Amino acid sequence: MTSITMSRQFQTLLQSSLIFILTFLTFCAFFVSLESQSHTSKNLHISKSQCNAWLTHKKWRSLKLTITKRTKLFVKLEDFFWRKDVSRLPLPYGMKGSELLLLKVLAATANYDMPAHIENLDCRTCVVVGNGFSIKNSSLGRLINTYDVVIRLNDAPVRGYEEDVGNKTTMRIFYPESASSNPRVHNEEDTLMVMVPFKPHDLRWLKEMLYDEKRDSRGFWKPPPLIWLGHRSKVRVLDPYFMHQTAKKLLHIPFPPKIKQNSFQPTTGFLAVFVALNYCDVVHIAGFGYPPKSDQQQPIHYYGSHTMKAMKYSSHNVGREAQALKKLEDSAAITYLHPHL
Incomplete structure (x- = not known):
């Protein structure tokens, strides 16, 4: 083999190596850029420019809800000491007549706050994950997991549905009949x-x-769990203030409510x-919205087999709630994460 041939082979090898290196670097740069874009897009919904934007939005102010961003969500034991007439309304809008039961519950839990790492945030981003059929096949799971606070409802499952609903849960709001054992x-x-x-x-x-x-299952419209493994x-x-204000300010239920x-x-x-x-x-919200009442066979949850027929004797006015959600959306107070009716 001549030196010229060897030289040409070396040049070819060198060129191939350089092409490989350049291709590899380009490939890496592409994925770094892609990852960066992914993080950017993932964080678009938590831009601080959106924090407190609701305060200056004219449509939002026109609702006159007088929300002052209360950071204390839960009832505390000390709320009942040295105070008279803590509430003039019975449950669910106040604690009148249930003070002793509440005191015993609060004495057992001994914790009344949100976690400090959330409480101390300058900008809190929240997503309320509803149980509606509209979130099915939405692939919103990863996005939902990026919020500071993820609120879920009742006994809605997570395992097996992570792709659509995520698996992070900061708070789960429930009542006995909707509790999971x-x-x-x-x-x-x-x-x-x-x-x-x-x-x-x-x-x-x-x-x-x-x-x-000893368990007593009387007084419930559906038997609650007799064993509950929640950690005290x-x-x-939840402070009944929020139920009261939800009913009064958003749904305009007369007070005192007539039985x-x-x-x-x-x-x-x-x-x-x-x-x-x-x-x-x-x-932001996802999984909200009911199908038309005329479609009685339409599933209402992303899990299970309940249909609109099950809502026939409901104690909730879902039509009025849908109208209220539309007002909140139009006023830029809330944003849906998926298309909806």
Whole structure:
């Protein structure tokens, strides 16, 4: 083999090596850029420019909800010391007549705040994940997991549905009839289990769980769990203020509410939206919206087999809630993460 041939082969080898190196570097740069874009797009919804934007939005101000961003969501034991007439309304809008039950519950939990790493944020981003069929096949799971606060409802499952609903849960709002026997299955270790007491029986049930007392299933429209494996340090009781304001300011329920056959109360999902509006700077929602009442066979949840037929005797006015959500969306107070009716 001549030196000229060897030289040409060396040049060819060198050129091939350089092409390989350049191709590799270009490939790496592309993926670094792609990853950067991914993080950028992922964080678009948590831009600080959106924080407190609701304060200056004219349409939002026109609703006159007078929200002042209360950061204290849960009832505390000290709220009941040295105070008279803590509330003039009974549950679910106040604690009148249920003070003793509540005191026992609060004494057992001994924790009344949000985690410090969330409480101390300059800008809190929240997503309320509804249980509606509209979130099915949405592939929103990864996006939902990026929010500071993820609020879920009742016993809605997470395992097996992560691609659409994510798996992060900061708070789960529930009541006895909607409780899961083992909250650890579809929640994280640090998930707060937030009780919404609709009636004194709800607080009694929670007391029986916390103190391991004899269970009494009377007074419930559906038997609640007789065994509940929630950790007492993660239990919170939502301040009835939020239920009262949700009903009065958003749904315009007369107060004091009259006990009659066609009376209704806010759903836990609609309540959760109002809680988020009070606590968070950016509020997004997913999984909200009911199909038309005319379609009685349409599934209403992203899980299970319940259809609109099950809503026939509901104590909730889903039509009025849909109108209220539309107003909140039009006023830029909330943003949907997926197309909706």
